[in-house]
Amino acid sequence: MWRGILHHYKKLLPPIEDRYIVTLLEGNTPLIPALRLVQYLKIDVKLYLKYEGLNPTGSFKDRGMTFAVSKALESGHRAILCASTGNTSASAAAYAAKAGIEAFVVIPQGKIARGKLCQAMIHGAKVVQIRGGFDEALKIVRKIVEDHPMVLVNSINPFRLEGQKTAAFEICDALGDAPDYHFIPVGNAGNITAYWRGYQEYQKLKKVTRSPKMHGYEAEGAAPIVKGHPIIDPQTVASAIRIGNPASWKAAETARDESKGVIDSVTDSEILEAYRWLANLEGVFCEPASAASVAGFVKCCKKKIFRGEETVVCTLTGHGLKDPDTAIQNSPEPVTVDAELEAVLKVLKL
């Protein structure tokens, strides 16, 4: 019986007493072979999708949140706080509910996908929307914790990245070694940092023979690391990575440099193309930001960086159901007819 990442990888994580562990049995997500996509792209690599949308709240954030909330309990706190583009707040709200403590959430108004907003609300978090972006929300919550007895559960909380590194462990456990390349979306830059740490630790423990080249992808309109300066008003359809001043900026650059990897950007149209390909060719529905990893992979295919037979993993950070509106906007409108056989056959062209 799967008992969540804190139990499963206990020996590889900072200590936490069992009685404080708050878990929704996160982790243990599928690593899906993407055969039709590589056929379509006419590229000779073994491509896998790490489908993090199948975590309990629909995103990879749960891996870090189980640890951050458990540690909050261990230290005697009864409230957590975060800024969020949506996934962090959904996860924080759910784990706070499971723990029986309060969650406070600050989000940018009108820039949170519908599914994510409804999650924070239904799990009973205290939500406030600000007229501003994620970076301003993060500044505000950093100030709040200075004067209030609550734990900040953004990725600057060290237990968040410790939890998130378990996704790299799972990939290595499933493949029997690390992949040659790992592609991942970059927003606040915590996840690329966490994966790199996970791969490095597994290599040091000799559980794998190597670590992958880390390929991180920002959205072109929200690409501070690529451009080398913070972006004041970041813009992209990929709302989960609409961040102009990433908290883990330097650590992400270290991951890139140590792994001989790349941090690059992809356009919204490249992101949406990858998003549709995943849904149409692989039957995998992810949120737009997730598709940045696959858009980056496609960009590398065009640049012909692969020699053949490499193993490549793309992380899909969140489920497509997080953002139904983008899916509807990217699909034809369904036709409505009377409940009669002939009318139905005509629309289906049968």
Added chain:
Amino acid sequence: MWRGILHHYKKLLPPIEDRYIVTLLEGNTPLIPALRLVQYLKIDVKLYLKYEGLNPTGSFKDRGMTFAVSKALESGHRAILCASTGNTSASAAAYAAKAGIEAFVVIPQGKIARGKLCQAMIHGAKVVQIRGGFDEALKIVRKIVEDHPMVLVNSINPFRLEGQKTAAFEICDALGDAPDYHFIPVGNAGNITAYWRGYQEYQKLKKVTRSPKMHGYEAEGAAPIVKGHPIIDPQTVASAIRIGNPASWKAAETARDESKGVIDSVTDSEILEAYRWLANLEGVFCEPASAASVAGFVKCCKKKIFRGEETVVCTLTGHGLKDPDTAIQNSPEPVTVDAELEAVLKVLKL
């Protein structure tokens, strides 16, 4: 590495050649202990939630769809067809995409939750909405397959229930034996039939010592089995079980009778209460129909049917993200303020 239910339970399922298997690595879903809910209800049972919302398309339908679509390929078909209240069409569309074949979908107009509709569309199914209910849609697709070379993948397809029975296997594998009681929503009545078959087969194989009492719950406005006659215009907030003439009616009654169980109904307000409790107390977000199982459990707690220490499993059939609108309607509206510390503190009452 988890390879999906057809590989994992191969010996317990009808034969299928490996080369035809179409999988998104469905199954292997968490069985979450619900400690706070039983505390809140002051009831002395071991309650577990089988969280089927963590299947690839967000519902239990994937367990059956992997089998139905694989069998469609094996028999040389290049198209599948279904009627749906939403979850079946989402699953059919995704697995058809993965298989590279066509999916045709007939759904009741205006009665499909937002998330489900967007899934069928983004995965490229041919969708037609009818001015009518699910039961009429099912009649129409039954007629269509008489004259067209496509496979019907509703639960009358025998491989659907064969796949779905694996959820019972997983529960037994996780607990080490079958539970005393199994609570489950009832719509088209295929799932209660499939679980019962799974439990019975495990008992015959002596993998467990017993089978549970099966407790199925219809929504009060869509309760044909409870009322003993088809419902012409079924009504309930639980759109996934808004069905007036279930295809597996008799098999569900058999499951009830053989297991010494119950098929009863719960009101929409009982369903929504259970839905909010799950989100608020357990951090588990399910679609409204899923909460019918827990609403049924609560009803039984009030009737004092438990003597103490029984093991009880409730199936949560789909993820809450399938239906964001119901979540938003059941939550307070978030307040919006300027991006300033004082304004945020005031709203959060800090």
